[in-house]
Structure formats: structure tokens, C-alpha cells
Amino acid sequence: MIYKVSYVVLGGQHPGGIRNQSEAPKVGDKVRLGRKYFEIVEVNELLPPRDDFQFLHATLRPRTKETEDK
Amino acid sequence: MQELLRTMKNIELFRGLNDSQLERIAAISRREDYNEGDVILKQDAEGDTMYIIAQGQVEISVQVKGTSRLAIYLGEGQVFGEVALLDYGHRSATVTADEDNTVVYSVARDSFENLCMSDHLLGYLVMRNLALDLSFKLRHRNTDLADEV
Numbered sequence: 001m002i003y004k005v006s007y008v009v010l011g012g013q014h015p016g017g018i019r020n021q022s023e024a025p026k027v028g029d030k031v032r033l034g035r036k037y038f039e040i041v042e043v044n045e046l047l048p049p050r051d052d053f054q055f056l057h058a059t060l061r062p063r064t065k066e067t068e069d070k
Numbered sequence: 071m072q073e074l075l076r077t078m079k080n081i082e083l084f085r086g087l088n089d090s091q092l093e094r095i096a097a098i099s100r101r102e103d104y105n106e107g108d109v110i111l112k113q114d115a116e117g118d119t120m121y122i123i124a125q126g127q128v129e130i131s132v133q134v135k136g137t138s139r140l141a142i143y144l145g146e147g148q149v150f151g152e153v154a155l156l157d158y159g160h161r162s163a164t165v166t167a168d169e170d171n172t173v174v175y176s177v178a179r180d181s182f183e184n185l186c187m188s189d190h191l192l193g194y195l196v197m198r199n200l201a202l203d204l205s206f207k208l209r210h211r212n213t214d215l216a217d218e219v
Contacts, residue, residue, distance in 0.1 A: 002080050002082075002147070004082060004147065004206065006206065006209065006210040006213065008210065008213050014140075015140050015141055015142045015143070016142065016143070016210065017127070017142055017143030017144060017145060018142065018143075018144055018145065018148055018206065018207065018210055019127070019143075019144065019145025019146055019147065019148060020080060020081065020082070020145070020146050020147025020148070021145075021146070022080075033127075033143045034129060034140075034143060034168055046206075046209060047206070047209075050085070051085055051086070052085075053082055053085065055206065057210075057213060
């Protein structure tokens with residue numbers, strides 16, 4: 001299965017990104033967009049799956065010093 | 071060629087194509103390698119090529135009233151440059167490699183259109199998938215805007 005993921009950052013100050021990946025994104029995963037790191041806080045289905053593709057929406061929040069230490 | 075064919079099977083743009091059709095697209099694709107900070111294409115330039123990201127990540131930015139505004143990051147399996155390829159306009163954004171060892175495959179408009187005309191099913195499937203990709207990008211943008219409110 002290929003997961004096409006729309007990553008949207010909370011607060012709207014960062015444009016997020018789109019990528020394909022072979023593993024489903026999970027809450028708590030770390031994601032890098034540009035030079036910034038984010039943490040997934042929510043994952044939803046954006047569109048129904050087609051063939052081997054799933055279309056997901058993942059909400060991100062910036063990783064803080066506190067979350068980096070975890 | 072085999073590496074490219076494996077990559078193509080993981081890209082939505084080529085969903086539904088058989089091996090023979092994938093090979094025909096691979097034959098008109100050219101590999102390009104970039105490192106972080108390399109500009110792949112510039113806003114307002116003439117453009118007749120679309121790109122498929124096989125490895126790495128790119129940054130898309132748009133100049134608005136003299137200020138560069140980050141528009142989106144695109145990673146593996148994504149397509150860019152398709153707007154100018156489809157509408158014959160100038161490049162709508164600047165695309166910069168965001169990682170070392172970013173690998174993209176470029177497809178020129180003339181070769182692509184000739185292929186679509188010679189195999190209408192291939193042309194339909196790729197154009198359908200391009201439309202779905204643009205729709206996905208629009209949904210991403212709408213969700214992003216909704217989050218700003």
C-alpha cells in the first residue's frame with residue numbers, strides 16, 4: 001500500500017507538504033518539512049482508497065524543546 | 071530503467087498503466103540529480119517540462135509583491151511543473167531542492183503529448199491521474215486555509 005499524505009501544520013503559519021510513503025503515518029511520528037521538525041497529532045482519511053493508494057490527512061504541530069526531549 | 075520502473079509503480083500519476091506503458095514513459099524521462107538549495111525551476115520562466123520526485127524533497131515558493139512566500143513542500147512520488155506543461159503558461163512558482171541527493175525525472179511536453187496521442191488509453195489515464203493530483207493539492211490547500219481561520 002502507498003500512502004499519499006497531506007501534512008497540514010496547526011495554526012496555518014506553515015504551508016505543510018505532500019508526500020508518498022510506504023508506511024502509514026501515526027500519531028506521535030516525527031516529520032521534517034524544510035528545516036523544521038513536526039509531530040503528528042491526528043491522522044484522517046482524506047479520500048476513499050483507490051487501487052494500492054490510500055489518501056490521508058495528517059495534522060502536525062511543531063516540535064518544541066519539551067517534545068524533542070521525549 | 072528497472073529502478074525507474076519500480077519507482078513509477080509507487081507514483082499515483084502512473085496508476086492503472088501496464089508495464090509496457092510504464093516503459094514507454096520511462097523511455098522519455100530524464101533523470102536529474104540535485105542537492106539542497108539547487109534551483110530546479112524559476113517562477114516566470116518558460117516551461118515545457120514536468121517533474122516527478124523519485125527521492126528527496128523540494129520546496130515550492132511563490133514571489134508575491136517582491137516577497138518570496140513558501141507555498142508547500144513536496145516529497146517522494148509527487149509531481150511539479152505540470153501546470154506550465156498543461157496550460158503553456160510561464161512557471162507559476164520557484165522549485166528548490168530541499169535535501170541533498172534529491173532525484174527527479176523530467177518529462178518534456180512534446181514527448182509526453184506525442185505519447186498520449188499515440189496511446190489514447192495511456193493519455194487518458196495519465197491526464198486523469200494529473201487531474202486527481204491537482205485535486206489533492208487543492209484539498210491540501212483548502213485544509214491549510216481552513217486551519218488558518
